[in-house]
Amino acid sequence: MKDIFEKIKANLGPIGEHAKESHGYFTFPKLTGDINPHMEFRGKKLLNWSLNNYLGLANHPDVRKADVEGAEKFGLAAPMGARMMSGNSDYHEALEKGLSELVKKEDTILCNFGYQAMVSAIDAIVDRHDVIVYDAESHACILDGVRLHMGKRYVFKHNDIEDFEKQMVRANNLIKENGNKGAILVITEGVFGMRGDQGKLKEIVALKKKYSFRLFVDDAHGIGTMGPKGGGTGEEQNCQDGIDIYFGTFAKSFALIGGFISSTKEIITYLRYNMRSQIFAKSLPMPLVYGALKRLELLNAHPEYRTQLWVIAKSLQKGLVDAGFNIGDTNTMVTPVYMNGSIPEATNMVIDLRENFGIFCSMVVYPVIPKGMIILRLIPTALHTAEDVKYTVDSFSKIKDKLYGGEYKADKIREGFSQAL
Numbered sequence: 001m002k003d004i005f006e007k008i009k010a011n012l013g014p015i016g017e018h019a020k021e022s023h024g025y026f027t028f029p030k031l032t033g034d035i036n037p038h039m040e041f042r043g044k045k046l047l048n049w050s051l052n053n054y055l056g057l058a059n060h061p062d063v064r065k066a067d068v069e070g071a072e073k074f075g076l077a078a079p080m081g082a083r084m085m086s087g088n089s090d091y092h093e094a095l096e097k098g099l100s101e102l103v104k105k106e107d108t109i110l111c112n113f114g115y116q117a118m119v120s121a122i123d124a125i126v127d128r129h130d131v132i133v134y135d136a137e138s139h140a141c142i143l144d145g146v147r148l149h150m151g152k153r154y155v156f157k158h159n160d161i162e163d164f165e166k167q168m169v170r171a172n173n174l175i176k177e178n179g180n181k182g183a184i185l186v187i188t189e190g191v192f193g194m195r196g197d198q199g200k201l202k203e204i205v206a207l208k209k210k211y212s213f214r215l216f217v218d219d220a221h222g223i224g225t226m227g228p229k230g231g232g233t234g235e236e237q238n239c240q241d242g243i244d245i246y247f248g249t250f251a252k253s254f255a256l257i258g259g260f261i262s263s264t265k266e267i268i269t270y271l272r273y274n275m276r277s278q279i280f281a282k283s284l285p286m287p288l289v290y291g292a293l294k295r296l297e298l299l300n301a302h303p304e305y306r307t308q309l310w311v312i313a314k315s316l317q318k319g320l321v322d323a324g325f326n327i328g329d330t331n332t333m334v335t336p337v338y339m340n341g342s343i344p345e346a347t348n349m350v351i352d353l354r355e356n357f358g359i360f361c362s363m364v365v366y367p368v369i370p371k372g373m374i375i376l377r378l379i380p381t382a383l384h385t386a387e388d389v390k391y392t393v394d395s396f397s398k399i400k401d402k403l404y405g406g407e408y409k410a411d412k413i414r415e416g417f418s419q420a421l
Helices: 004-010 016-022 061-074 090-103 114-125 140-148 161-177 201-209 265-274 286-301 303-322 343-355 386-404 410-417
Strands: 038-041 044-048 107-111 131-135 152-156 184-189 214-218 245-249 259-263 335-340 362-364 373-378
Touching: 044 343, 044 386, 061 286, 090 107, 090 245, 090 259, 090 286, 107 114, 107 265, 114 140, 114 184, 114 214, 114 245, 114 259, 114 265, 131 140, 131 161, 140 184, 152 161, 161 184, 161 201, 184 201, 201 214, 259 265, 286 303, 303 335, 303 386, 335 386, 343 362, 343 373, 343 386, 343 410
Parallel strands: 131 152, 131 184, 184 214, 214 245
Antiparallel strands: 038 044, 107 259, 245 259, 335 373, 362 373
16 A cells, blocks of 8 residues: 555656746745835846736725725624624625626625635536536636536537537537436636636627526636726626626735625525535635725726726737737737747746846746747736836847747756756
């Protein structure tokens, strides 16, 4: 019999096996200073394109004031207990009401963490007779929730409506074979956080006329950024009514912790009494709820924050395309820059970006994407400037020339940056 610790040591995982070389630099980096486009990394001030502070609320003076007031007024312990038992408050209910109004749904349930909420909601909504149909590039929280499902699941190719219909036919046939005991839940995203493209929500909603299903949309990146009033990707595509269950997080536009799920009163009541991650967990702390109310107020009162985000995003994306970069199919603020190269080349390029060009952005390589590909993902915010955009495009043009000129081969640049790692 093997020892479980020995098994773990022998297989640290596709990312964990590189922990010794990458920890503290590529993984688990420490960015310090106020949350804004210019932060410190290992003692150097860098231009930061890696934080989802879309509307710039993280250090907004009114937000900081509300966060302090919330902590002083309530402390971190209140409300003491799970929401169902002793952890409810007027503030929690006021936040739920405001979020319902923003996303045009009847009711809302607050959740302690977005990731946890998605996993737990899927578990609560479906049973072993039901079938889940989901997009192939769904976020990990969706994938983990789907894995818990004891029934059948079918995945459709990313944003491929033709393949979606094929899976719907399979799902319908299976349910009929099983005596019509189950139903179909379709899950996709409003904004895909890696590619930056929107989910085909309007097309999927239109297919409700042809197939019987309910639609669950994870709009973590869309809430606050998409739509005329920041109500999300369903608002942007004018199909919010067709989204049956809407999920949003506070971790991005709201610059906070937590999340929420909105739907009909009946479904939200069901989740309140059946969603195990909320029934058996302490209520979202009062300072976070108090702070979220202020953030929601600012989101509603200042559409210019969202407007400025889009000015920066469009300027960045146009600059990159004009400079010959491939940014894929993004039609949101998320900006992936696609290049070709090995993992060592990607590593050396990012070191060069940080050490010589003073730019911090996320690098994505295999196993997240296929071998031979590199994605540098840029997250614009309302606080970035035209100067930040110009400098970044110019710098990326230089590193692209160096990459394709062979300067990032492992034996040429890593030696010069041995101290960086």
